[in-house]
Amino acid sequence: MEPTLAVIGLNFRTSPVAIRERFWIAEPRRYETLHQLVRSEGIEEVAVLATCNRTEFIVWANDVPEASNSVLRFLTQEYQLKLCEWSHFYRLMDDAALTHIFQVAAGLDSMVLGEPEIAAHLREALQQAQKSGTSGRFLDGIIQKALAVSARVRSETAIADSNLTVPFASVELSIDVLGDLSGCEVLLVGAGKVSELAAKCLRSAGATRIKVMNRTQANAEELALKLNAKAVSCEDRLSHLKSADIVVCSTSCPHSIISLEDAQHIARARQHKPMVMIDMAVPRDIDPRVGEVDGIHLFDMDDLERVVKRDIRERRAAADEANEIVVHEVLGFRRKLMVERVIPTVVALRRRLEELCHEELEFVRKEYGPFTDDQDQILTTLAAHITQRLAGSLARELRELPDRTGQEMLTVAVHRLFQLEPSVMGEAGKEN
Numbered sequence: 001m002e003p004t005l006a007v008i009g010l011n012f013r014t015s016p017v018a019i020r021e022r023f024w025i026a027e028p029r030r031y032e033t034l035h036q037l038v039r040s041e042g043i044e045e046v047a048v049l050a051t052c053n054r055t056e057f058i059v060w061a062n063d064v065p066e067a068s069n070s071v072l073r074f075l076t077q078e079y080q081l082k083l084c085e086w087s088h089f090y091r092l093m094d095d096a097a098l099t100h101i102f103q104v105a106a107g108l109d110s111m112v113l114g115e116p117e118i119a120a121h122l123r124e125a126l127q128q129a130q131k132s133g134t135s136g137r138f139l140d141g142i143i144q145k146a147l148a149v150s151a152r153v154r155s156e157t158a159i160a161d162s163n164l165t166v167p168f169a170s171v172e173l174s175i176d177v178l179g180d181l182s183g184c185e186v187l188l189v190g191a192g193k194v195s196e197l198a199a200k201c202l203r204s205a206g207a208t209r210i211k212v213m214n215r216t217q218a219n220a221e222e223l224a225l226k227l228n229a230k231a232v233s234c235e236d237r238l239s240h241l242k243s244a245d246i247v248v249c250s251t252s253c254p255h256s257i258i259s260l261e262d263a264q265h266i267a268r269a270r271q272h273k274p275m276v277m278i279d280m281a282v283p284r285d286i287d288p289r290v291g292e293v294d295g296i297h298l299f300d301m302d303d304l305e306r307v308v309k310r311d312i313r314e315r316r317a318a319a320d321e322a323n324e325i326v327v328h329e330v331l332g333f334r335r336k337l338m339v340e341r342v343i344p345t346v347v348a349l350r351r352r353l354e355e356l357c358h359e360e361l362e363f364v365r366k367e368y369g370p371f372t373d374d375q376d377q378i379l380t381t382l383a384a385h386i387t388q389r390l391a392g393s394l395a396r397e398l399r400e401l402p403d404r405t406g407q408e409m410l411t412v413a414v415h416r417l418f419q420l421e422p423s424v425m426g427e428a429g430k431e432n
Contacts, residue, residue: 003044005142005337006064007097008071008089009056012111015088017301021283023079025050026254031132037074038134042066045139047129049104051121052282052301053111058101058125060138064093095334098142102326105146106153111305112166113319114159117193119150142333149329156325158318167197169307170278170299171205174246177276177297182206187244188229189237189258190251191219194280198248199227211240215251238262242269247277249285256287263290270295280304345411345420350391352418357383 010023025033030048037046037057045060061067068091075081092100100109105122107114126143129135135143154160174181184207188195191214199210210229214220217233224231232240241247241262251257258277263286266275272295279286279300291298361383365371371379394414414420 003060003062003138004064004093005097005101005138006059006061006067007056007092007100008059008068009049009054010088010090011054011056011109012301012305013109014090017282017284018288019085019088020053020055020301023055023075023081024052024282025055026252027128030128033074033078034129034132034134037070038132040067040070040074042068042070045129045136046134047125047139047143049122049125051118052280054104056104058097058139058143060136061093064091095330098334098337099326099330101142101146102149102329103323105143105150106322106326107150107159108153108319108322108326111301112308114154114322115166116154116160119147122150123147138337141336145329145333149326152329153322153325157321159322166280166301166304166308167194168201169304170198170246170248170280171201172307173278173297173299173303174202174276175205177274178245180206181246183208184245185209185243186211186246186248187232187240188212188223189247189249189285190214190281191216191223192250192252194250195248196223196227198250198278198280199229202246202248203227207246211244213237213240215253238265241266245275247275248280249278250280251285253281253285254283256285258286258290260287260289260293263287263293263296267293267295278304345414346391346395348420349394349414349418350387352420353387353391356418357387 010020012020025048027050030050033048034046037043037048037059042061042063042065043059044062047058049056049058057071059067059071072081072086101122103109105119107116107118110118122143126135126140129139171181174184178184181202184202186199186202186207186209188199188210191212195212199212203210210227211232212220212224212227212229213232213234214223215234217231220231223229241258247258249258263277274295274297277286277290277296277298279298282301284300286298286300288298288300290296361379364379365376397410
């Protein structure tokens with residue numbers, strides 16, 4: 001079976017945050033995951049893209065069903081995947097997989113159309129695979145091309161022009177609950193990029209008092225300095241939670257950091273005065289039951305998605321332009337991949353033709369020789385010319401066929417006609 005691109009994963013379209021957080025893979029765990037999967041059946045190269053909105057396994061597979069089963073076994077063993085949850089996962093291959101990766105890189109498959117951060121996540125996924133030795137020339141080429149497509153989409157369309165982002169959606173939700181945000185106190189739990197963006201959006205909406213809390217105090221102080229905010233200690237977290245009107249959580253902690261008991265204590269201390277808690281983390285930082293506490297309005301990524309969807313209609317025209325670019329780039333890159341696939345066959349064919357011509361040339365020398373040096377040179381040149389013409393013609397046919405099915409049929413025919421080694425067909429995805 002010929003190597004094939006496949007994408008196996010789930011995202012915000014196919015699963016709620018409660019499912020996504022179960023299969024989110026923390027960065028340190030991704031390296032172990034890559035090493036484990038690349039040794040699994042059906043998989044030749046693999047990269048893992050894991051964000052709050054998706055977990056995807058990008059695979060160069062010599063057998064897609066086997067590769068899918070390997071991913072399924074991994075998720076079952078390591079993340080207790082249940083059979084009923086497999087319906088949240090999609091399996092894409094060939095052009096569908098290539099189109100998906102290009103769309104993801106361009107922000108066309110994001111919660112916010114044109115989201116710029118996803119390209120950085122994809123680049124990071126490639127770097128992790130390269131560092132782990134689980135990507136080769138095919139995944140390297142595909143993901144690098146996807147990043148180039150992303151850059152082209154951003155430069156040639158208005159896809160990234162909207163102000164509505166997930167952090168900005170937090171402002172709308174806060175205003176819905178609290179009304180005017182002037183004078184509101186904001187507590188950022190986590191000192192990453194998402195927290196920074198959320199703080200800037202909330203400040204633009206009127207919130208002036210901002211505190212930053214992070215497990216690593218130095219990171220909290222760094223972000224606080226950048227935002228002209230105040231860094232506070234985790235040791236006093238409950239007192240800071242009580243005084244905050246808006247709490248934005250975005251950490252990489254694998255478990256809840258605000259429990260139901262915490263929330264009940266905070267609500268009583270505030271006399272159930274309304275406050276907003278926004279959980280932008282996957283896995284979630286805040287116990288989902290916190291939303292049941294009187295006075296606390298809890299929003300997670302699913303709620304933010306609903307706000308963001310309001311903007312989709314206005315940006316559809318830009319998305320259509322971007323998709324046209326993706327379709328064009330997929331067609332061009334598919335042709336490149338088809339050429340790559342037949343290289344081992346073309347090389348083997350040329351060698352086989354050279355062997356056949358050499359055998360026939362030796363036969364002619366024995367049967368009709370001896371020849372003069374000039375005559376022998378003419379025969380040798382003629383044999384080389386015939387080899388070149390035949391190999392060149394067949395190579396062109398293999399490379400220029402418009403679809404993969406026709407290419408595979410001709411490849412099989414060439415292998416049978418010229419009795420090429422069967423193993424050559426399996427080498428199309430391997431580096432020479």
